[in-house]
Amino acid sequence: DTCQRSGTDQHVVHSGTSGNAQIDLYPIRNDNAEVVYFLELLILIPxxxxxxxxxxxxxxxxxxxxxxxxxxxxxxxxxxxxxxxxxxxxxxxxxxxxxxxxxxxxxxxxxxxxxxxxxxxxxxxxxxxxxxxxxxxxxxxxxxxxxxxxxxxxxxxxxxxxxxxxxxxxxxxxxxxxxxxxxxxxxxxxxxxxxxxxxxxxxxxxxxxxxxxxxxxxxxxxxLPALRERLEDIPPLAKAILQRLPVAKGLHLHAGALDMLQHYDYPGNIRELRNILERAALLADDIWILPEHLPANLQHLPGQKKPGTANAVSARQSSAPGVAEIIPLAELEEQYLRWARGSYGGDRRSLAQRLGVSERTLYRKLDALRSHTEHVVEP
The missing domain is CATH 3.40.50.300 (P-loop containing nucleotide triphosphate hydrolases)
Structure with a gap:
């Protein structure tokens, strides 16, 4: 492409190009050193x-x-x-x-x-x-x-x-x-x-x-802003870090743990957040990183939701695991069944009654779960 000069106006013409770009113009001069054209170098910005x-x-x-x-x-x-x-x-x-x-x-x-x-x-x-x-x-x-x-x-x-x-x-x-x-x-x-x-x-x-x-x-x-100046970025940051930590494969943040993370000042910034999550992942027993897996200095920080308030009930006391992110329904059902199965200690009949399904339906779902994961506790 070229940028042609006509009077005092310059027109840049593109064909089939979209997106962000950096455009550099280089003058093309005639024998009288007059600028007659501009060579245009277009660099797309990924x-x-x-x-x-x-x-x-x-x-x-x-x-x-x-x-x-x-x-x-x-x-x-x-x-x-x-x-x-x-x-x-x-x-x-x-x-x-x-x-x-x-x-x-x-x-x-x-x-x-x-x-x-x-x-x-x-x-x-x-x-x-x-x-x-x-x-x-x-x-x-x-x-x-x-x-x-x-x-x-x-x-x-x-x-x-x-x-x-x-x-x-x-x-x-x-x-x-x-x-x-x-x-x-x-x-x-x-x-x-x-x-x-x-x-x-x-x-x-x-x-x-x-x-x-x-x-x-x-x-x-x-x-670059300090992490305490952009605490609203903690959820996507934590998710991205967990996805890249080998020890955190398959782990998810409980809502209570995420709330705690969003009320800390992080003097060590993102590096400290990564260290906190790596430690918590090593302490996690199943698929959830819970509030008790986080360091003691994150407990009871000002502004945290108190136990018993909406969306902040401890995972050990709630009727279902807290969810800090949107995940596929099939995965959520698997996680819930795994949690519920462990909570009822092998009593399938009581679990079926609590879930409001027949024992046959529960057996079928647990058998399907066993075939897809190694985390189901055998009866």
Whole structure:
């Protein structure tokens, strides 16, 4: 497609294209250097860019604002700075941006800047030549070089030593670097995304972070909200996490447990929610994660529904398991029969009477249940 220039108006024409897209226009000039046409590069923005991991799930206004910015930033070449508390999903957001970028087929190299000792930082980032220092027995390719043609994600960039910040700035400005002990400049082309939980502006004021580097990194900032700022996203987040936890296969959240999860502050954010659910899954006896499976510090939080109120009766006291999500009726019946069967301790006659069905009907349903699951208790 082309964008033809006519007077002061420009018309973009598409054929058979729908969906979100990023459009870049490149001028085509004649011999007199006059722009006569624009070459149009259209890049479709995948709807799945921010749906690739549990931490990227959510429908709250705060999270929708974030996903809109991620979709906007992904196909561009802008340097992105992800800000937010630890555990809010900054690396997953960086991966989502990479997946929607022009270099999605290249490598995604993530560097935890807080985990590298200062003595090895330069070698890890830029690599080194053989004999550059004691122990350098061979040439080593650095992470910057490994990211060529892809995305370099510098996590916790606020922890980069001042002595290396100037070298990183030079790399971003020129695209060239030198290995430790090397003399030849090496070119590396990559998309840069960085992240930090530290207050970089204050660090600049305190001269603990270079101002020129900060301006270079802060081209397109995205602030990821803390989990306590989007508690309405707990139900879909918890469901997505449970679906991906091997120990939680087939488990469901009881309504009482979900209510408890929605009244906690999560100082550790999504990472803490995942740990809570993994622990609860290990404690669950059947298919339900119950309130008593959650940590003690989640018990009796302000705002929780009290036992005996609507939709908040404990699973041990209710006449049926609480349901925190919509599931197929056949699956719900299986779960209910399994729960009811265990509650009546093998007394099928009493159970049939309580359910209001004949013993034959109950036998048939239990036999069908036995053929589909190993969780039914044999009489």
């Amino acid at each position: 709807q799945s860019v921010v749906q690739s991991a549990p931490a990227m799930v959510g429908n709250s206004p705060a999270w929708q604002d974030v996903t809109a910015l991620i979709r906007r930033a992904a196909p561009s070449e802008a340097v992105v700075l992800l800000l937010g508390e630890s555990g809010t999903g900054k690396e997953l957001a960086a991966a989502a941006i990479h997946q929607g970028s022009r270099v999605r087929n290249g490598p995604f190299v993530a560097v935890d800047c807080s985990g590298l000792p200062e003595t090895l930082f330069e070698s890890e980032l830029f690599g080194h030549e053989k004999g550059a220092f004691t122990g350098a027995h061979s040439r080593k390719i650095g992470l910057v070089e490994a990211a060529n043609g892809g995305t370099l994600f510098l996590d916790e960039i606020g922890d980069i030593p001042l002595s290396l910040q100037v070298k990183l700035l030079r790399l971003l400005e020129t695209g060239y670097f030198r290995r430790v002990g090397g003399v030849e400049p090496i070119r590396s082309q990559f998309r840069l995304i960085s992240a930090t939980h530290r207050p970089l502006e204050r660090m600049v004021e305190e001269e603990r972070f270079r101002q020129d580097l900060y301006y270079r990194l802060n081209t397109f900032p995205i602030v």
